[in-house]
Amino acid sequence: MAKLLELDEDCLVNQFNSNAPTFARFNHSPPCPRPDLVLGIKPHADFPALTVLLMDKDVVGLQYLRDGTWYNVPAVCDHTLLINIGLTMEIMTNGIFTGPVHRVVTNADKERISVAMFYGVDPDQEIGPIAHLLSDEQPARYRKMKAKDLLVTQLEHFSQGRGARIADAFKI
Ligand SMILES: O=C(O)CCC(=O)C(=O)O
Numbered sequence: 001m002a003k004l005l006e007l008d009e010d011c012l013v014n015q016f017n018s019n020a021p022t023f024a025r026f027n028h029s030p031p032c033p034r035p036d037l038v039l040g041i042k043p044h045a046d047f048p049a050l051t052v053l054l055m056d057k058d059v060v061g062l063q064y065l066r067d068g069t070w071y072n073v074p075a076v077c078d079h080t081l082l083i084n085i086g087l088t089m090e091i092m093t094n095g096i097f098t099g100p101v102h103r104v105v106t107n108a109d110k111e112r113i114s115v116a117m118f119y120g121v122d123p124d125q126e127i128g129p130i131a132h133l134l135s136d137e138q139p140a141r142y143r144k145m146k147a148k149d150l151l152v153t154q155l156e157h158f159s160q161g162r163g164a165r166i167a168d169a170f171k172i
């Protein structure tokens with residue numbers, strides 16, 4: 001990813017110091033008699049830098065939002081990992097990479113299981129667009145913040161149903 005951005009190869013890796021948290025979330029959606037009314041996970045964008053997702057190999061459920069339409073991610077064979085960009089990465093890359101909004105729908109007949117590994121940066125670290133990506137033509141699109149402020153804002157937005165795109169709250 002750093003190479004794609006024409007940055008030093010270790011520029012993104014260096015954002016993760018020894019206090020950078022990694023955590024796992026185990027998602028379970030039991031069969032639901034009213035999938036039209038109940039979501040497994042409501043729309044959100046992941047807030048850490050990167051997510052590595054192991055999806056259920058049999059049951060479709062993950063959907064991504066693009067231009068107002070939800071698209072299914074097909075169930076894939078065993079052990080395939082899906083890499084998701086998170087909002088921390090979106091802010092660091094000044095929006096060149098974006099954290100997509102996604103959700104999980106339920107299934108009337110089958111349970112669904114997934115495991116997400118989240119890779120964040122040190123909560124006390126200041127994050128903002130990487131200086132090498134900025135110029136007069138490409139000014140910073142996000143203000144600087146501590147990583148933990150992004151997390152607090154995410155939790156507020158998510159619990160109050162105030163929209164999935166919290167990175168927008170930090171746009172200049
Ligand atoms: O279950 C999935 O496929 C996605 C889970 C997810 O979006 C999450 O844990 O943040």
Ligand SMILES: [Fe+2]
Pocket residue numbers: 044045046102
């Ligand atoms: Fe997610």
